Amino acid sequence: MYSIFESDITIRPDDIDMNNHVHNTKYLDYVLAARYDQMVKDYKMPMNEFHSLDFNWVVSISHVEYKRALKLEDKIIVRTQLESVSGAQSKVNFWIVKKSSNKVAAEGYLIYTMISIKTGKPVRIPEEIINRYAI
Amino acid sequence: MYSIFESDITIRPDDIDMNNHVHNTKYLDYVLAARYDQMVKDYKMPMNEFHSLDFNWVVSISHVEYKRALKLEDKIIVRTQLESVSGAQSKVNFWIVKKSSNKVAAEGYLIYTMISIKTGKPVRIPEEIINRYAI
């Protein structure tokens, strides 16, 4: 079982769409921001360390279930948890939670593929990186 | 079986992210743009006709499988097809296709929920609307 990590994310006015709530695609940008934050503060391996090893992460599948609309005033936490690692891919679950009620505004998962920057092709995630993520 | 409709979508420079390809969340914005376009040209029922009936569509689930990166130079078509309608929800499948190769860059589905603008609550999709979409 992998740890659940969390990041405070601030909703910006430009995230609000014509329906007067956070635009549905911004939820995925909040998760991306949370993962970048957690790569630094929790995994101690920021994205540019991956880049310096010729690795990059790209999204292969995104899946979001929207439960409650988010308003500009809402304070939110994004929790993420690595679920599994296999070959070139990792699966990460996420929950976007309203701080005021502790209720889930959206949940889902992302499947990321590690690629070589040089070739653009998927590469097996090295044991050493799996170990650093095994927290 | 519902019809497949298609829209040309133009990739903009601001859609490109630090990986030098179309940012993953923009794919969903392309599908949204295609649906708005098809509501006008194919379903003959633009979004503001829904609004004038106190109806709005919100996204309940989004699911995207990314197959090929999109570059700024790519010309794309977004195809969508209603799969099913049930209660307050409809499921729409989509394919984002590169014109040059006719290959799928991404595919997935969206589950939309019809809500009342006044109450914010889900409402059963009226028979008349189902009929207009049954093409």
Add this chain to the structure above:
Amino acid sequence: MYSIFESDITIRPDDIDMNNHVHNTKYLDYVLAARYDQMVKDYKMPMNEFHSLDFNWVVSISHVEYKRALKLEDKIIVRTQLESVSGAQSKVNFWIVKKSSNKVAAEGYLIYTMISIKTGKPVRIPEEIINRYAI
């Protein structure tokens, strides 16, 4: 002379463009976020209080001078200062500052026009609001 207020703004990965730095239009979104923040914490008059009085602010002129590129890793502060109020318009100067060096990444101004939500027309900024902003 009006006060200078400041807000911490967090750069998100989706703000980074194909040039691998913050996309030029995001600077204006950072200023917008800072103003919303400062309306709450400094002016004690959040945007929805304006809305409840049938007022809204729209941008009439934006002017940005870019001095230094912002990277994803940069920590920034947005400082803003009301310069003048006249008729339906107010002019706000801003500075986006890198925390690490205290150097200005961009500066400029915005001219906002107060409109009536009902009519969409400009309205003279009421004395009471001018007074609340005179800090």
Add this chain to the structure above:
Amino acid sequence: MYSIFESDITIRPDDIDMNNHVHNTKYLDYVLAARYDQMVKDYKMPMNEFHSLDFNWVVSISHVEYKRALKLEDKIIVRTQLESVSGAQSKVNFWIVKKSSNKVAAEGYLIYTMISIKTGKPVRIPEEIINRYAI
């Protein structure tokens, strides 16, 4: 006197903000899209030709005067005109025009600086490029 070139730009639903019109920063993204389009179709020198010569364009100043709100339904044309070239910089004027009324929704200018990708420093715009733009 340099030529005025024009591009059709399509407004997308995700460009609409909480005020139910096109978000103010998107106007600049429309001008960017128009310039990329015109680099290909009018100047016959697409951005990647600049890149292959180690050149890139960055925005040094953006100035926008908003005249009329743009709605999702609006059809627009972006006209741009090179005003002057000097040293490492060029000034480009733009007009965003509603097709239905031929009225200007916004106008302004951008000052671009040519930089070397390798050094990140400004470079004098070569005579050959000035000539290709002198149309």
